[in-house]
Amino acid sequence: MTDRKPIVYVVDDDPSVRRALERLLRSTGHEARTFASALDFIDYEHPDVPGCLVLDVRMPKLNGLDLQDLLIKKGNSIPVIFITGHGTVPDSVRALKGGAVDFLQKPFEDGDLLEAVSRGIENHRHERRKQKEMKILRARLNTLTPREREVFGFVISGMLNKQIAYDLGISEKTIKVHRAKVMQKMGAGSLADLVRFAEKLGVNPPPA
Amino acid sequence: MTDRKPIVYVVDDDPSVRRALERLLRSTGHEARTFASALDFIDYEHPDVPGCLVLDVRMPKLNGLDLQDLLIKKGNSIPVIFITGHGTVPDSVRALKGGAVDFLQKPFEDGDLLEAVSRGIENHRHERRKQKEMKILRARLNTLTPREREVFGFVISGMLNKQIAYDLGISEKTIKVHRAKVMQKMGAGSLADLVRFAEKLGVNPPPA
DNA sequence: TCCTCCATTGGACCAAAGTCCAATATCTTT
DNA sequence: AAAGATATTGGACTTTGGTCCAATGGAGGA
Numbered sequence: 117m118t119d120r121k122p123i124v125y126v127v128d129d130d131p132s133v134r135r136a137l138e139r140l141l142r143s144t145g146h147e148a149r150t151f152a153s154a155l156d157f158i159d160y161e162h163p164d165v166p167g168c169l170v171l172d173v174r175m176p177k178l179n180g181l182d183l184q185d186l187l188i189k190k191g192n193s194i195p196v197i198f199i200t201g202h203g204t205v206p207d208s209v210r211a212l213k214g215g216a217v218d219f220l221q222k223p224f225e226d227g228d229l230l231e232a233v234s235r236g237i238e239n240h241r242h243e244r245r246k247q248k249e250m251k252i253l254r255a256r257l258n259t260l261t262p263r264e265r266e267v268f269g270f271v272i273s274g275m276l277n278k279q280i281a282y283d284l285g286i287s288e289k290t291i292k293v294h295r296a297k298v299m300q301k302m303g304a305g306s307l308a309d310l311v312r313f314a315e316k317l318g319v320n321p322p323p324a
Numbered sequence: 325m326t327d328r329k330p331i332v333y334v335v336d337d338d339p340s341v342r343r344a345l346e347r348l349l350r351s352t353g354h355e356a357r358t359f360a361s362a363l364d365f366i367d368y369e370h371p372d373v374p375g376c377l378v379l380d381v382r383m384p385k386l387n388g389l390d391l392q393d394l395l396i397k398k399g400n401s402i403p404v405i406f407i408t409g410h411g412t413v414p415d416s417v418r419a420l421k422g423g424a425v426d427f428l429q430k431p432f433e434d435g436d437l438l439e440a441v442s443r444g445i446e447n448h449r450h451e452r453r454k455q456k457e458m459k460i461l462r463a464r465l466n467t468l469t470p471r472e473r474e475v476f477g478f479v480i481s482g483m484l485n486k487q488i489a490y491d492l493g494i495s496e497k498t499i500k501v502h503r504a505k506v507m508q509k510m511g512a513g514s515l516a517d518l519v520r521f522a523e524k525l526g527v528n529p530p531p532a
Numbered sequence: 533t534c535c536t537c538c539a540t541t542g543g544a545c546c547a548a549a550g551t552c553c554a555a556t557a558t559c560t561t562t
Numbered sequence: 563a564a565a566g567a568t569a570t571t572g573g574a575c576t577t578t579g580g581t582c583c584a585a586t587g588g589a590g591g592a
Contacts, residue, residue, distance in 0.1 A: 205411045209427050212420040219417045261538060274514025277579070288578095290540050296580070306482025311519040469568060485549070496548095498570055504550070 119244075120165045122237045126150045127157045127180070128172040128199070133222075137170060140226055146233065154178035158186070166244055168217065168236030170229070173200035173207055181207060184214050193243050195236035199224065253317055259301050266322070267294040271307075272314040273321030327452075328373045330445045334358045335365045335388070336380040336407070341430075345378060348434055354441065362386035366394070374452055376425065376444030378437070381408035381415055389415060392422050401451050403444035407432065461525050467509050474530070475502040479515075480522040481529030 141148040218232040304310035349356040426440040512518035
């Protein structure tokens with residue numbers, strides 16, 4: 117179940133910080149990649165593994181907070197841990213409201229960083245699993261025809277086939293056909309599964 | 325659907341701040357209650373309405389951050405907005421990691437505070453709704469007998485009555501009885517409802 | 533025009549679930 | 563010991579849902 121080995125990315129314009137963090141991370145068994153700037157990190161081809169990002173706030177050109185915003189906008193859900201020499205309250209508030217795992221001021225305890233890194237990696241693992249599952253479910257949902265999609269909504273509202281048929285003004289037989297198709301296309305082994313899929317997909321019952 | 329009028333609580337040891345905030349809040353149509361200390365706020369009998377808490381960080385005796393921790397420990401989910409004269413980064417990090425809606429430094433824009441207050445109230449409304457629903461569901465779950473609870477788990481896993489019967493080594497007939505009881509006691513109008521209730525309650529299918 | 537997808541329906545059945553009825557055996561508690 | 567909750571089962575049905583096979587009509591693309 118364990119993914120491939122997680123990678124901890126470090127983005128800091130100070131070479132000595134990069135070296136120190138790389139050493140700390142490697143010595144505790146982490147895979148580390150360092151970058152001297154946010155742009156370098158963006159250009160890097162990210163492998164498809166869990167991980168987290170240790171990010172300096174103040175950097176030339178694109179700073180850490182702006183990189184965070186950019187990642188969010190790009191749909192990259194990698195957890196971010198900020199480190200900073202002279203952080204401000206507004207910076208930390210912005211970072212954490214933006215979903216950062218932590219915001220550490222130098223000098224920080226190695227343990228604090230490592231703890232944040234572990235949390236970040238765990239979060240990312242979890243998030244990636246969810247996203248993969250959602251991707252599959254959405255793909256399946258997209259294979260439904262409009263009518264099947266409609267019947268899907270009725271079914272997960274708990275309505276009987278005959279009630280659905282009445283509401284749509286068609287025969288119960290046809291509902292059965294659509295319903296069977298929905299189950300099959302969605303890969304649901306039972307109605308219980310179908311309901312859970314619907315919850316995750318945000319498929320809502322039609323307005324009464 | 326709108327609850328009774330929300331209340332904005334203000335806790336600050338500085339009377340002029342209390343007066344100013346009270347004026348601001350009332351002038352924008354909010355119901356406000358002010359307190360000179362965290363202890364005063366704790367002693368106060370909180371009415372059962374949505375709201376949020378505007379909290380000074382530095383105060384004599386119990387400070388804002390400790391009050392936040394205390395509220396969490398007591399299961400009080402009222403959203404907190406921190407205000408502070410000379411906030412530190414560690415304070416803001418602690419506050420936001422503890423779930424604070426915002427952390428504002430004086431002097432702040434009225435609009436920023438009001439925006440945070442609105443968000444807090446909305447969050448609280450939502451949270452209260454969820455908690456009320458959970459309370460009802462948990463109460464219903466508690467009326468189930470051990471066997472019914474067990475069958476509940478099997479049912480929402482999508483298993484057929486006969487399969488459940490086989491697993492438990494009893495007759496299918498008995499499963500039907502338990503199943504009907506579960507539906508009735510849980511107030512589920514359909515299997516779809518039951519599955520959704522189970523998700524919310526964290527009722528898991530038994531290990532295969 | 534022909535083919536495919538979509539939506540629709542029918543018939544014939546089978547399997548599963550729900551609903552009445554009633555009954556028995558334990559176990560705990562009053 | 564009697565009462566009540568819990569767990570169990572049976573019989574007899576009805577209703578629903580699921581599954582074959584088969585067919586029709588319309589819309590849209592090759």
